[in-house]
Amino acid sequence: MxxxxxxxxxxxxxxxxxxxxxxxxxxxxxxxxxxxxxxxxxxxxxxxxxxxxxxxxxxxxxxxxxxxxxxxxxxxxxxxxxxxxxxxxxxxxxxxxxxxxxxxxxxxxxxxxxxxxxxxxxxxxxxxxxxxxxxxxxxxxxxxxxxxxxxxxxxxxxxxxxxxxxxxxxxxxxxxxxxxxxxxxxxxxxxxxxxxxxxxxxxxxxxxxxxxxxxxxxxxxxxxxxxxxxxxxxxxxELDLSDIGKGTYPYYMLKEIDEQPTVMRKLITAYTDDNNQVTVDSEIIKAVQEADRIYILAAGTSYHAGFASKSFLEKLTDTPVELGIASEWGYNMPLLSKKPLFVMISQSGETADSRQVLVKANQMGIPSLTITNVPGSTLSREATYTMLLHAGPEIAV
Known part of the structure; x- marks a missing residue:
């Protein structure tokens, strides 16, 4: 882009x-x-x-x-x-x-x-x-x-x-x-x-x-x-200038690989309480429960992340999960189920192809969940719900 x-x-x-x-x-x-x-x-x-x-x-x-x-x-x-x-x-x-x-x-x-x-x-x-x-x-x-x-x-x-x-x-x-x-x-x-x-x-x-x-x-x-x-x-x-620097690392890729354990701890802290009970927004849980099909829309590496999560989501939610390439869906929205839920994956929250799909989803009254690293990003602001990845900006795409 x-x-x-x-x-x-x-x-x-x-x-x-x-x-x-x-x-x-x-x-x-x-x-x-x-x-x-x-x-x-x-x-x-x-x-x-x-x-x-x-x-x-x-x-x-x-x-x-x-x-x-x-x-x-x-x-x-x-x-x-x-x-x-x-x-x-x-x-x-x-x-x-x-x-x-x-x-x-x-x-x-x-x-x-x-x-x-x-x-x-x-x-x-x-x-x-x-x-x-x-x-x-x-x-x-x-x-x-x-x-x-x-x-x-x-x-x-x-x-x-x-x-x-x-x-x-x-x-x-x-x-x-x-x-x-x-x-x-x-x-x-x-x-x-x-x-x-x-x-x-x-x-x-x-x-x-x-x-x-x-x-x-x-x-x-x-x-x-x-x-x-x-x-x-x-x-x-909510961006920290230090998040987008390499620090002491020679390459962003090495920095981001080493940060993964820290990110996992942040996710656990963000979405569970001291008793290891899930603290995800109840409205998000309700939206997932009410959906008869979950559609994951993304592009590039985010699409592959969605594909990797498909089987886990189906087992956890007992709901069919379908993957869509955002650049294709933006121009040709397929026939959808009766109660769809769109899940948009974008590390920056600014992916133009994904936003094109989200605009159509909003016009159709379809509930949506953005999963992103950037609070306040376009996809976060315009989706019904947001869950943050807490990984910071991803530079080494």
Whole structure:
């Protein structure tokens, strides 16, 4: 999964972006880039194929600024090249944008609105930033151009947009892809995972699907696509910076293997009392008892963990358990039993494919249980119930 970071109003923007991207390396990626500006039309854009270290090697000590956006890309449209790496720029170069997700109607947008534009790469993302630029050229304000583009774009996305002529603002929007606002002291941030900005802040604000955020160093304005203002409180992320460091270990893998006995003790403490009686939320137990089938939805290693638990769950609950690959179920929900219970497994709680399934489950009124390492994560907030793994962030995926 791609990663997004952004900051507005901090003179150490380059360092914040690079540190944030490094914290997102666990997601897997093939290229990376950042855009940093220190004034009107004074931005610099650096991109690189390969590791974050390759990008860092291209960034000089003079690349400074107080506003910027960064991205790690996993190729979906086009090869992993510098031209296809994010951030992308509009036709005139005025707008710079990063994007997670997939724009499903990008070819139609290109044919309908951008037939006279010169695209540098092969990505769906470049279509989006050109579309915003086109609407501004037609006379719309930046915010109105962004809203118009968002109402045209179909698919999953998390966007962070910077206007070179207004470096004091970052425009943010999301649909089906994770994105958070990080609240700093005299500056603000945007990230696709709280882990990316936990060094800077523990205070975050969630963004709901089809919401637009105008971010400055000292303000956060949330609205829907019609421009109606939305009020929302922040929350404190329960992450410890020490949890995402290697400590004295040379590799995260070794650290996490050695942590397993400690995690097991934490789980026993969390879910049993002094008399070894189970202390799981009674509502969760009731939901399991009332279900006629349990569906475990996950991706990758989480899917394998679910598969390993299938026989144990069936014996413990006397209820059939079915496994589903989240990326498939998100597009094609199979015929379900009469009283299903969905169990979402995601170490980060931000897995986009799993969230797509959870959104559908909520719309259908299906009870859900998220099993995750991260309290306050998207899957945790949006599921009916949550059980924490107490393993801390998993870096060595």
């Amino acid at each position: 791609c990663g997004i970071v952004g900051v507005v109003g901090n003179k150490n923007a380059t360092d914040i972006l690079m540190q944030g991207l490094e914290k997102l390396e666990y997601r897997g990626y093939d290229s990376a880039g950042i855009y940093v500006t220190e004034g009107v039309n004074q931005g610099r854009l650096i991109k690189s194929v390969g590791r974050i270290a390759d990008l860092r090697a291209k960034i000089g000590i003079d690349m400074a600024g107080y506003t910027g956006i960064g991205h790690t890309r996993w190729a979906t449209h086009g090869q992993p090249t510098e031209l296809n790496a994010h951030p992308h720029t509009s036709e005139t170069g005025r707008f710079v944008l990063v994007h997670n997700g997939v724009i499903e109607n990008y070819l139609q947008i290109k044919e309908t609105y951008l037939s006279n534009h010169h695209l540098k790469g092969e990505t769906d993302t470049e279509i989006a930033v050109h579309l915003v630029g086109e609407f501004v050229e037609q006379g719309l304000s930046v915010i109105e151009a962004f809203k118009k583009a968002l109402n045209i774009i179909e698919g999953s996305y998390a966007f962070a947009l910077v206007d070179a002529e207004d470096p004091d603002t970052i425009y943010v929007a999301k649909n089906k892809s994770p994105l958070l606002i990080g609240l700093g002291d005299g500056y603000n941030m945007v990230c696709s995972d709280a882990m990316a900005m936990i060094r800077e802040t523990s205070e975050f604000m969630e963004i709901h699907d089809k919401e637009l955020v105008v971010l400055t160093k000292d303000s956060v304005s949330v609205m829907d696509y019609e421009g109606n203002s939305v009020e929302r409180d922040s929350y404190t992320a």
